[in-house]
Amino acid sequence: MRRIIFSYSLLFLLQILTGCDSNANKKAVKVEDLDKIIAEEARNAPAGPTRNNLSLNELINLSNCEDALCVQLLMKELASNFIHAKKGEFASLNRSAIVDTLGQENIIPLSTLYFTTDAGADWRIAHTIHKKEISDKLMSEFVTKGFAIQDSGYYYQTKAKAYHYTSSEFPGKMLYFSITFSPWGSKGLYLGANWTSYVFEIKNIR
Amino acid sequence: MRIIPYVLIVLTVGLFLFLRKCIDQKVEKVTGKEIVRENEEILGTWASKSNAAFVMFRLRRDGTLNYSFIKYPATDTIKIIGKYEYVFSGSNPNYFPRLYTISDKGDTIFNYYVRYITPYNSTIDKYSRLILSPNNMFDTVEYIFYRIKQ
Numbered sequence: 001m002r003r004i005i006f007s008y009s010l011l012f013l014l015q016i017l018t019g020c021d022s023n024a025n026k027k028a029v030k031v032e033d034l035d036k037i038i039a040e041e042a043r044n045a046p047a048g049p050t051r052n053n054l055s056l057n058e059l060i061n062l063s064n065c066e067d068a069l070c071v072q073l074l075m076k077e078l079a080s081n082f083i084h085a086k087k088g089e090f091a092s093l094n095r096s097a098i099v100d101t102l103g104q105e106n107i108i109p110l111s112t113l114y115f116t117t118d119a120g121a122d123w124r125i126a127h128t129i130h131k132k133e134i135s136d137k138l139m140s141e142f143v144t145k146g147f148a149i150q151d152s153g154y155y156y157q158t159k160a161k162a163y164h165y166t167s168s169e170f171p172g173k174m175l176y177f178s179i180t181f182s183p184w185g186s187k188g189l190y191l192g193a194n195w196t197s198y199v200f201e202i203k204n205i206r
Numbered sequence: 207m208r209i210i211p212y213v214l215i216v217l218t219v220g221l222f223l224f225l226r227k228c229i230d231q232k233v234e235k236v237t238g239k240e241i242v243r244e245n246e247e248i249l250g251t252w253a254s255k256s257n258a259a260f261v262m263f264r265l266r267r268d269g270t271l272n273y274s275f276i277k278y279p280a281t282d283t284i285k286i287i288g289k290y291e292y293v294f295s296g297s298n299p300n301y302f303p304r305l306y307t308i309s310d311k312g313d314t315i316f317n318y319y320v321r322y323i324t325p326y327n328s329t330i331d332k333y334s335r336l337i338l339s340p341n342n343m344f345d346t347v348e349y350i351f352y353r354i355k356q
Contacts, residue, residue: 023326024242024250027334028353031262034255037333037352095347107340107347 049093051081052110052134054127056141060170062113062125063202071115071125088117089188098130100195101181108195110134114184124157127200128183128190135198139177145169158183158199166205176201239356240267244326248292248305252336252351262354263307265290271307273315286315305338321348 029037054062058078065071068088075082075090082090091109098106108130115125129135146167155162160180166173176199183197184190190197230241240249246267253262257278264272273286288309295301302319309315318338324331334353341347 022242024247024324024334024353025239025355027324027328027331028250028355029333030355031253034253034352034354038255038350041333041335041350095341097347 049081051078052092052094052131053129053138054078054082054111054113056138056145059127059200059202060173062127063173063204065115065125066123068115068117071113075113082113086188088115090114091189096131098195100193102194106195108189112183112189114187125201126157126184129198129200130195132196132198135200138200142167142175147175150174157201162199162201172205174203174205176203234267240265242326247323247326247334248320248336250334251354251356253354254349254351261351264356265292271315273307273309286310288315292320302339318349324353 058074062071062074065074072084075084081093083093085091090113092111094110095107096110098108100106110131111127111129111134113125113127116123129138142165146169147165148167149163150166151164152161153164154160155176155178158178158180159182160178162176162178165175165177178199180197180199181194182190183193183199186192226243230243233239234241240246240251242249249265249267251262251264253260255261259278260274260276262274266272269289269291271286271288271290273288275284275286276282277284286309288307290308291304291306293304293306295303302321304317305320306317307315316338318340320336321339322335322337324334324336336351336353338349338351339347
């Protein structure tokens with residue numbers, strides 16, 4: 001009996017000693033040290049995705065693909081920057097606030113790559129950028145490589161005017177560039193989209 | 207008769223947990239600080255600071271919330287009292303638990319996913335962190351909060 005009383009007394013004492021002890025509270029910081037700690041943590045943080053969009057060469061390589069397997073194989077190399085969200089949909093891991101026509105901020109991927117997955121539909125690969133600055137940068141990359149405007153016309157896929165660019169450096173390739181609210185019908189991210197999208201598509205011309 | 211030692215062990219563990227809870231509640235009442243235990247990591251005071259603003263909020267055990275906000279360069283502190291809810295999303299890994307904070311007037315202060323919270327016995331994190339995210343697992347926008355000493 002004494003032994004039991006002794007054990008329970010010990011347990012109670014232990015309880016008192018550990019009463020205020022909490023591992024989570026031990027890792028708390030002082031408000032005045034917050035600046036220092038945020039800077040320290042930022043220095044030690046692992047590197048995140050570095051790119052917002054695909055490059056000209058990557059788009060040219062993708063334009064040679066004729067099926068989903070080929071696109072997925074090429075995009076696998078870019079997995080640190082682009083995530084395979086759903087079948088036929090890749091999205092950049094870098095996201096930002098994009099302002100729509102209502103003036104609301106939507107936090108969405110800075111760019112996407114969509115390709116056809118519907119049976120019987122025309123084969124199409126489109127790289128859509130959601131910020132003008134990034135689109136301008138990619139367009140200047142095309143211009144540097146000799147792409148010049150050849151023609152323009154209504155493009156039913158984006159329900160907008162598309163500008164056609166060609167370059168002697170890339171024979172058989174034509175860039176379709178359109179600014180639209182409907183980059184890919186009503187699929188995935190673009191179901192009810194009401195922000196400006198900049199669509200880059202490389203077509204194979206014969 | 208063989209069952210008695212096992213019953214005693216269960217009773218002892220139960221008594222230990224019960225007493226600990228009682229002592230925690232008493233200590234919390236006296237000191238006004240949350241004693242955070244395992245699976246209660248969300249409780250306590252969290253703060254974050256950037257060049258634009260300072261945000262601090264306290265999540266109490268009874269579900270009440272104290273929220274403070276300073277938008278620089280002004281130094282006035284906006285203080286809101288309200289309540290919060292920590293909601294688990296089930297087994298779908300695409301969705302993290304959510305933290306809803308609502309002012310006493312019924313306005314939503316924020317409604318974010320809890321992307322990460324430093325586990326109770328973590329040996330990896332030097333500081334206790336809470337990462338909130340407006341979207342699900344594909345999101346890269348995140349707000350990092352640190353546990354503040356109360």
